[in-house]
Amino acid sequence: MTTSKPLVIVTRKLPDPVETRMMELFNTRLNMSDEPFSRERLQSAMQEAEILVPTVTDKLDAALIEGAGPNLKLIASFGTGVDHIDVPAAKKKGIIVTNTPGVLTEDTADMTMALILAVSRRLVEGEKLVRSGKWEGWGPTVMLGHRIHGKRLGIIGMGRIGQAVAKRARGFGLSIHYHNRRRLHPEIEAELEATYWDNLDQMLSRMDIISVNCPRTPATFHLLNQRRLALLQPHAIMVNTSRGEVVDEDALVQALANRDFAGAGLDVFEHEPEVDPRLLKQQNVVLLPHMGSATIEGRIDMGEKVIVNVKTFVDGHRPPDRVLELDF
Known part of the structure; x- marks a missing residue:
């Protein structure tokens, strides 16, 4: 120089x-x-x-x-x-x-929890209902969502962001599970009260909520493909604040359309800024413009x-x- x-x-x-x-x-x-x-x-x-x-x-x-x-x-x-x-x-x-x-760890972890709450409690649908002028007041069966307290959260990728998500999730009463290419040190596991799953398929089939927090690498491209998305329980939700390419978006669209699982929250997309038009039509998905780190x-x-x-x-x-x- x-x-x-x-x-x-x-x-x-x-x-x-x-x-x-x-x-x-x-x-x-x-x-x-x-x-x-x-x-x-x-x-x-x-x-x-x-x-x-x-x-x-x-x-x-x-x-x-x-x-x-x-x-x-x-x-x-x-x-x-x-x-x-x-x-x-x-x-x-x-x-x-x-x-x-x-x-960006704390900001992205905040957004992950926001999406978990938004999907579980149907926040976007509720906001749209109020703005539409069609809300007729409180009712015992109006806008029913799901409680997250006591549910199992499966985190894919337990690096800085995954661990920050786990700390927040514990405060909401979630049980922490994770899959990572390397198991965490026992002291960190104990601090997070986290259960390690070496087999991703086994974890996916048992969780109520899945959070994608792993980086985009050749090994994680379409990590959640059609076969793995089919493992999710019918009541489960999935949120992704990592990279869109980790999830096979075509398979995701089909799974959401078929109601194979309950819903999704996406801050990233496989071909962004393009968003699959079929996703825009789904009512069981919250879509954000890659703003997880936008503070x-x-x-x-x-x-x-x-x-x-x-x-x-x-x-x-x-x-x-x-x-x-x-x-x-």
């Missing part, structure tokens, strides 16, 4: 405090319109920049990375997941990839992590949030 300020190109509009600090520290080019970069614009930015700050909406595949200019040495992603970046291709090209882990505090924390990663790299040190291939 040269002693002059490096050229940092940011692909989306970030919170003002983050952009201001980046302008102070680096030769920063911002995206004031917040219009997502086209593939051609991404390629141009990667040929010119020394540091690229993309988001989850930027798909940096092997071809784009291979076409990057010789000055691009760091991709400091604004986000926790890196499934939008071909990390092995970046490593081959000599480009370091960083992300912003840990800062002012969380976004600023993400930006500060990006700045730390970039500044550390510019100063000639190892960025603290470097993504390694073994993370996959």
Whole structure:
């Protein structure tokens, strides 16, 4: 790196405090319109920049990375997941990839619980009923949902977010169960009062609520496929605040339409921002626009992590949030 300020190109509009600090520290080019970069614009930015700050909406595949200019040495992603970046291709090209882990844990866990409550207690349907002007007052059988206290919650992916969900769920009186590629340390298990299931199929068939909190990796693509969705009990609900690709959306639509299980809460979609039109017609699903991490505090924390990663790299040190291939 040269002693002059490096050229940092940011692909989306970030919170003002983050952009201001980046302008102070680096030769920063911002995206004031917040219009997502086209593939051609991404390629141009990667040929010119020394540091690229993309988001989850930027798909940096092997071809784009291979076409990057010789000055691009760091991709400091604004986000926790890196499934939008071909990390092995970046490593081959000599480009370091960083992300912003840990800062969205509490926000995403909050949204997971919100979806569990929204689906179980039919909150969206109730709100629509009031707005429609058709509500005729309280009645013994009006808008009946299901109690979550005393139910079994099965968490798929017991990392930071999964554990934060478990802590909240215990406060609601839920029994905690989980499936993870690695079993938690016994002390953490005991603290969460969590039951480990090595066999995902066995857990799915016994839970009242399923929460998807695992990352999107080749191993988790369509982890909940048609066969596994069929294992859910008729009264069960499923919420996903992770990545849309973890659930086979076509199979999910069919299962919801057939009432194979009671309902779902989705903050992510397999082909977002496109949403399957058939999902929009289902009354037993709550749909949100990927807003699980959308808090002012969380976004600023993400930006500060990006700045730390970039500044550390510019100063000639190892960025603290470097993504390694073994993370996959």
